[in-house]
Amino acid sequence: MKYLSSSRIHLFNQCGLSYNFKYLQVTGLKDETVDWFANYGTLMHTVLERIARKEIPLLDMAYREFDAGFPTCNVPDDQKPTYYTQGRDSITRKFQELSTLRILGVEVEFTFHIAFGIPPIHGFIDLVYEDEKGRLIVRDYKTSKVYGKSELDRQYQQFIYSIACKHLYGRYPFKFEYDFIRFDEQKDFIITERFVKLGELKMKAAWNRMKSGPYDPNYNPFFCEHFCESKSICPIYLKKKGY
Numbered sequence: 001m002k003y004l005s006s007s008r009i010h011l012f013n014q015c016g017l018s019y020n021f022k023y024l025q026v027t028g029l030k031d032e033t034v035d036w037f038a039n040y041g042t043l044m045h046t047v048l049e050r051i052a053r054k055e056i057p058l059l060d061m062a063y064r065e066f067d068a069g070f071p072t073c074n075v076p077d078d079q080k081p082t083y084y085t086q087g088r089d090s091i092t093r094k095f096q097e098l099s100t101l102r103i104l105g106v107e108v109e110f111t112f113h114i115a116f117g118i119p120p121i122h123g124f125i126d127l128v129y130e131d132e133k134g135r136l137i138v139r140d141y142k143t144s145k146v147y148g149k150s151e152l153d154r155q156y157q158q159f160i161y162s163i164a165c166k167h168l169y170g171r172y173p174f175k176f177e178y179d180f181i182r183f184d185e186q187k188d189f190i191i192t193e194r195f196v197k198l199g200e201l202k203m204k205a206a207w208n209r210m211k212s213g214p215y216d217p218n219y220n221p222f223f224c225e226h227f228c229e230s231k232s233i234c235p236i237y238l239k240k241k242g243y
């Protein structure tokens with residue numbers, strides 16, 4: 001494997017077999033999945049990224065960009081009013097906030113190693129900025145619902161991005177924040193030495209499981225039906241469907 005990422009670890013933890021099909025056997029299969037939510041997330045990320053880069057200098061321009069992209073996301077009709085309003089409201093709030101931040105990086109690419117024998121860890125940080133005390137803050141935008149404790153415990157981005165920050169800027173951030181933009185809510189982690197050590201241990205443990213398996217299926221009707229790209233060759237899925 002060329003590199004590890006939080007999404008790869010996440011897929012392995014969701015279903016070992018799906019990870020195996022996608023990254024180890026590399027079947028090249030791409031069964032149909034429900035993409036509107038990912039499309040919406042990409043649109044929101046793009047608009048916020050361009051605002052942060054000052055490529056969109058006026059709020060009206062940001063609205064126009066969102067309005068132009070929204071129809072192509074294919075949000076289901078019964079969800080359209082909610083997602084449209086939440087998107088517009090998020091842009092209003094973020095446009096104001098981003099204009100006040102001391103931004104150091106937007107969509108910052110990183111690659112770093114944590115130990116010999118473990119693939120490099122690669123990804124992109126949505127936003128890095130300094131607060132009024134000059135402390136680094138790392139942010140990841142989410143268009144999902146606000147995570148509860150168990151969902152937060154399953155995430156790796158707060159660890160990976162904090163360590164990436166040290167490689168990129170020479171220091172750990174003071175804080176990592178998940179920014180749930182549709183709901184104007186944030187979940188924060190204060191970064192300490194202990195937190196970083198825990199993150200390294202979690203990544204090493206994840207890689208140890210990922211490199212040798214077992215790559216067991218984890219049948220979850222909602223995930224399998226909507227998000228698995230390999231369901232047409234999954235024996236568990238086919239059996240459940242009566243094939």
Ligand code: SF4
Nearest residue numbers: 015018217224228234
């Ligand atoms: S269909 Fe479900 S159980 Fe089968 S590989 Fe995909 S996610 Fe795993």
